[in-house]
Amino acid sequence: MKTKILHIALITSLMMSCQSQKSWKTDIYETSASGNQLTKIDAVKPVENSIKIKLNPAQRFQKITGFGGAFTESSAYLLNKLSKENREKVLKLYFGEDGADYSLTRTTIASCDFSLKHYTYAPVADDKELKHFSVQEDMDDLVPMIKEAQKISKNGFKILASPWTSPPWMKDNNAWINGKLLPQYNETFALYFSKYLTEYKKLGIPIWGITVINEPHGNGGNWESMLFTPKEMTDFVENFLGPKLEKDGYGNVKIFGYDQNRSELKNWVDEMYRSEKSSKYFAGTAIHWYDSTYKIFEDKLQYAHQKNPSKHLIQTEACIDGDIPKWKDDSWYWSAEATDWGFDWAKEEEKYLHPKYVPVFRYAGDIIGCLNNQVDGWIDWNMVLDKNGGPNWFKNWCGAPILVDPEKDEVYVTPLYYTMAHFSKFIRPEAVRIGFENPDSDLKITAAKNPDGSVAVVVFNPSEQAKNIEISLENQKIPVRISAKALQTVHLTF
Incomplete structure (x- = not known):
């Protein structure tokens, strides 16, 4: 009997040794x-x-949520102008298992600057019950792009949706740009989100999360925007948006606050997580990178994480935004020749934060810096743009990892695509x-x-x-x- 026990112990020890x-x-x-x-x-x-x-x-x-880019009307419109072969090629590059295998994406709720025109899902003024609500404007380009990506993606991907503005008639200036949400339309704007979630759900497109508004500090009065202070946004989420989504069966849809540059994070998370009730409705904070071409703002990211460690911290927008993108010139993406729009709008004493930079270096350094400071998701801006960095109704030209020439049916995969894939392809959702x-x-x-x-x-x-x-x-x-x-x-x- 002793011999048998010793034999079993020896086998177990050998197995454990092999495993170790x-x-x-x-x-x-x-x-x-x-x-x-x-x-x-x-x-x-x-x-x-x-x-x-x-x-x-x-x-x-932190546990990783994912990496990816944004579905915009501009990207979708361009894909529709390509041959079927090239359209499929681009989507497979982003969503195929042999490609970047994107897992976390963003899209717009109605129009933004990377739309072909201004539009809203609720064009009828003072329609408080939103009886005329419709996502028909998305059906030509945006929805087909998302649906095709869904078919290609074997592992699936999450979608985070952001409005740039409410319908203008809900705002104190009745305009697409700037202005604040009128108090009498708090309930209606909350309903606007709920209706959007319902219509997209009917289309077979589940929305994983939403941000309250893109860039609540505004964008210099240039394209679609709506202004919120930290308190105004938190009050809206706590008293209207959160309860409405909960009531309508969308309590599982994650609500993200802020959605702008990292330097202001402290003011926002202090307000968002001011109480147990407000914290309940916020799933996390959304951030952008436009405050600097090189700074990560590690202290701000760490502060936001420590304020409420259970919450998400997701980078929702980044791009090369000061230049018309370079076409079929890989060397430019490895050279310190890129400028950014932030240099133009920065205060004189802050212009040092916006030196020329190497596009690949900025992407790689920022993603690594964010991950090492508790960010759990990183989303690029447009997936596809043309040779001019558009279409963009404001002519706010930007770069994208994949550029196309629809007239010649050509596709240029820039080094930025491969940079993104180094993360998205190998660091998968739920990784730690x-x-x-x-x-x-x-x-x-x-x-x-x-x-x-x-x-x-x-x-x-x-x-x-x-x-x-x-x-x-x-x-x-x-x-x-x-x-x-x-x-x-x-x-x-x-």
């Missing part, structure tokens, strides 16, 4: 100024004096960011453990020199060489 010494399979993908485009590269041999990166899966941070040690200040790194047990390590090297790295996980050491001016994802599976 499991070997991680390593796949390395690189995008670089030298020409790699999410290219799978060969493993390398260990090198002395390599940079030692130690992963710590036991140190767990994990700890690491990085002794090299030049390298920017983040790491996450996916629900399937795989680990994704994203390494960004903005320097002019290639670097040798040794990544250690458990008892295994993985040698890696990253090119100069490059982004890598090291995907570890077993």
